[in-house]
Amino acid sequence: MEKKATNKAAKITLFALTWPIFIEILLYMLMGNADTLMLSQYDDNAVAAVGVSNQIMSIIIVMFGFVAAGTTILIAQNLGAKNNEKAGQISVVSLCANLIFGLLLGIVLFFFGENMLALMNLPEELMEPSLIYLQIVGGLSFIQAMIMTLSAIVKGYGFTKDAMYVTLGMNVLNVLGNYIFIFGAFGAPVLGVAGVAISTAVSRFIGLLVLFMMLYKRVSGELPWSYLVKKFPKEELKQLLKIGIPSAGEHLSYNASQMVITYFIATMGTAALTTRVYVINIVMFAFLFSMAIGQGTQILVGYLIGEGKIKEAYHRCLKSLWVALGASTFIMIIFTAFRETVLKIFSDNPEIIQLGGLLIILSILLEPGRAFNLIVTNSLRAAGDVNYPVYIGIITMWGVSVTVSYGAGIVFGLGLVGIWIAQILDEWIRGLLMLKRWKSRKWESMAFIQKKTASEAEDKQLTITTES
Template identity: 60%
Template sequence: MDTSIHTKKLTLFALTWPIFIELLLHMLMGNADTLMLSMYSDNSVAAVGVSNQILSLIIVMFGFVATGTAVLVAQHFGANNEKSAAEVAVVSIFTNFVFGLILSLIVFVWSKDLLLLMDLPTELLDEADSYLKIVGLFSFLQALIMTIGAVIRSYGFTRDTMYVTIGMNILNVIGNYIFIFGPFGLPVLGVEGVAISTSFSRLIGLLVISYLLIRRVKHGLHFKKIFRLPRIHLQNLLKIGIPSAGEQLSYNSSQMIITYFITIMGTQALTTKVYAQNLMMFIFLFSIAISQGTQILVGQMIGARQINHAYKRALKSLKLAIFISAAMAIVFSFFKEPLLSIFTDNQAIIKTGGVLILLTIILEPGRAFNLVLINALRAAGDVKLPVYMGILSMWGICVPIAYVLGIHFELGLVGVWISFIVDEWIRGIVMLWRWRSRAWEKKSFVSPVENADITA
């Protein structure tokens, strides 16, 4: 049996452009919230920004199952073992559903306590709590969307999740317009309305993506047999997912600490960070899309035991991501003031935000190293080193530098951005060394029995 049949049909471009559109629309959804709220109140922008910092940490927790799902499904699919791929899908969806419900209830019950831990300014607390309670309670919907999306993308159907995201964005923007501006005499709900709109669009998105999953997985999804499926699938999910989540958890929690530093600088600094990062997301969007497409290809190549192809694919993807991210950062730097003026007319915010955009010219190529190579290592089953290095760099380098430069030496947000640059480049260089060492070659989660026909 030729287990390379799947990988021959897929190219990086064919996988990546729908992922790019999907990610772009995800970011546009967040920016739509920010832009529409900026017409309502700058304080509302800051309140939602801090709430989303907490929610992003929750989404990382959901991501540990989705990440393991993407790797295992891709490897089994690459090895032409669609039965095991379908079993992994069932175990993953059920696991993240239960886990998502638990975390959703925790956020809903303790939302105000979580915000107080961030030392949020008093004037922002009520709006932030309202947003966090609503979006947090229904965040399990995102857990399911992430897991089902990971399955569908690993099968190579990246357009499906793109179409779902388009629909979710349209619904979200319409909902934002209704609740923020109150057309036809409807009540203006502000932040609370944005939260309702976000949650409703996710509910509809989940229903549609579930339908697409049933259509795409030809082998069948047997949820009634969930407790009789091989335990090895859950074990492998945890082997990949927990370390991968550890790296993301370390990143997001360190970002929460840095956000706390920024709250010390004041509401204006917090608002500037939100606007600058909203623009920066469009720059590193290309690297994220390339890294996710690369993860699918590398995972399938590893499953098919095409080791040299996997090695070269990751390095080619890295070069492409570095070039595009650097070019985009330079383009954005030329238009930094008009872009920031979309969100605000506060000249102090525009001036500081412009400096941060300039610093991204150095930052983003370093981030490309981490996005592409960590995903490639993860696809090969090599998940521990990125975690160890991430914890060491984020907490031993990024957080201390952010405090020393940003607070102690009073460089403010510029000091914080310098800490980001140092962290990304140090970790990126270590990830490149690890990939070139090829220590990941023997870490596949597909058993020799499954691909014995290729290795024989």
């Protein structure tokens, strides 16, 4: 059994951090793919309905990132600087703050979900199933808020395998629930989209309970639960939001731009919406490696910044970037070679298979560009440079992605191909600018914590190894 975080010397490598994160994200993607695949056997319109509702949910999840985004970084920096008490205070404050955010946003989604869907220019036949899914999953979104925060805490303490195990369990429960409610197994009613929503909500709730138990087991001794009673945590909230608001702002801008692009695609018809959902579910596996490496690199860079090892942090980011570029490109080449076979798993519609295959080919260019942003932007945040990615992100997402999507996709009639070209340009321009920023080393003086003295640093409880 693993000991608690600060009771042992731990060697944390990129591989040790990344492989559980890789499995965790893979399982999350499989959960979404399971919903899509199982619903595709029920009705293509149901797939499109859930896809549009999840577009709104993705923006709501970004709101939880106001707190969660800063949690892992601040815990990692404080543990690297041997400031364990402050790391515990950050954990407690982040849990309380995101619980409040989650409850408030859930109320908004339940009562105003129909208004939000109406703004998406949704085809009439998709409105009812989309609203059902949004009210059930969105109304209980506080569960996802807490899962995100708990996962951020255990990752910050280095226990990345815990989040992986919980996600595995949620996947099993979600697939079982889908099977029961979509196909009417064991005499259950056939509920379609409502069944998928119920299955998703229940599996997440059980996962939340298990994560709480794991947190208690791993780091309960480090968490001062009474801290919130003693005083209002102004300083901790300030630090969390100093990272979280710009970081969430970037994600919010991205998801808002994707909603506008979804509006464009909705004018192309249900087949276009469905094709996009299928292709996104497929190519997600390509940037899976980049996402995992990006999160692992963020934790390592945070530790290294906390220890004052600036040179090691600089090279850690660049080494991780090359690994991510290679992995994402290789995976997309594999998917391209078998694109028709993979698409036929989801649909037998010739129009969807032909158009989806072309989009997968274009994704060979898209995914390496996305890797730049996942690795370098996470490293910049871990180092404290949180504002620059937001400024550049807003400019390129709206100035390139949305603008070119409308021009190429709608005005010039390229449809989804035009949408994909716009996203390729956005990811590469933004990614190269992030790399230029990292190499400028302007982030070196932006860490969120004060460095410890040399004598304090000698008393190490956590040894960081940056070899992958």
